[in-house]
Amino acid sequence: MQSLRREAHREEGQKVVSDLAGMEHGRIHLATSTLDLLSEPLGKFLALHPDVHFQITQATMEEMALLLESGEVDICFTHLPIKLPDILTTPVLKEDIHVAVPRTHHLAKQTSIQLSELAEESFIGYREDFPIQMLYDQFFQKAGITPKFACRVDDPGSIQKLVRAGLGIALYGCISREEDPHLVMLPIKHPICQRHFQMIRHEKRYLSLAARQFCDFIVQYFADSLEK
Numbered sequence: 001m002q003s004l005r006r007e008a009h010r011e012e013g014q015k016v017v018s019d020l021a022g023m024e025h026g027r028i029h030l031a032t033s034t035l036d037l038l039s040e041p042l043g044k045f046l047a048l049h050p051d052v053h054f055q056i057t058q059a060t061m062e063e064m065a066l067l068l069e070s071g072e073v074d075i076c077f078t079h080l081p082i083k084l085p086d087i088l089t090t091p092v093l094k095e096d097i098h099v100a101v102p103r104t105h106h107l108a109k110q111t112s113i114q115l116s117e118l119a120e121e122s123f124i125g126y127r128e129d130f131p132i133q134m135l136y137d138q139f140f141q142k143a144g145i146t147p148k149f150a151c152r153v154d155d156p157g158s159i160q161k162l163v164r165a166g167l168g169i170a171l172y173g174c175i176s177r178e179e180d181p182h183l184v185m186l187p188i189k190h191p192i193c194q195r196h197f198q199m200i201r202h203e204k205r206y207l208s209l210a211a212r213q214f215c216d217f218i219v220q221y222f223a224d225s226l227e228k
Contacts, residue, residue: 032059099118099169107186112187118143
């Protein structure tokens with residue numbers, strides 16, 4: 001434990017030195033539960049600051065909490081809370097979750113849906129240990145149903161393909177995604193199904209100039225995208 005603390009202090013010292021050298025020498029270690037929404041703004045940030053160095057770790061909520069506490073990461077981007085003392089949370093965006101069905105599906109012509117109506121449907125979901133699936137499971141519990149999974153996958157692209165193929169339906173977020181002509185996204189009337197993304201950092205860890213600029217950039221990026 002002491003060696004971890006020494007390493008964290010050494011890294012914080014390096015961040016201070018980098019800040020004195022200027023933004024272009026900054027380093028950012030980011031942990032996230034999903035890369036889906038970050039890929040586009042990350043590319044735009046790097047286009048503006050090509051010499052900033054990123055290290056990105058895709059992690060579970062438990063892993064992110066440990067990485068933050070030890071000082072191994074600067075920022076976490078996630079839709080679930082991290083329960084630690086001395087945590088600072090910055091809201092980024094709110095995303096409505098819809099039900100994705102093929103255009104040929106018997107529900108495709110409905111204007112909205114209640115999750116309780118889907119008890120007999122086959123679902124495409126994420127693996128059980130994925131943070132996003134844990135959130136979706138909470139929605140199913142509120143609706144009083146136990147979904148029947150035809151398949152569990154690792155990424156949103158696979159979910160789209162399998163729903164498109166007619167293997168099942170799926171819960172799916174709709175922000176910053178191109179419209180798929182083969183799918184219908186049905187709004188959910190009940191229960192309220194949303195995920196709230198946030199940037200999370202440890203209050204007692206030094207946050208580099210580059211990391212602070214990145215946090216501000218991400219917040220502004222999604223604020224601008226919602227206004228379009």
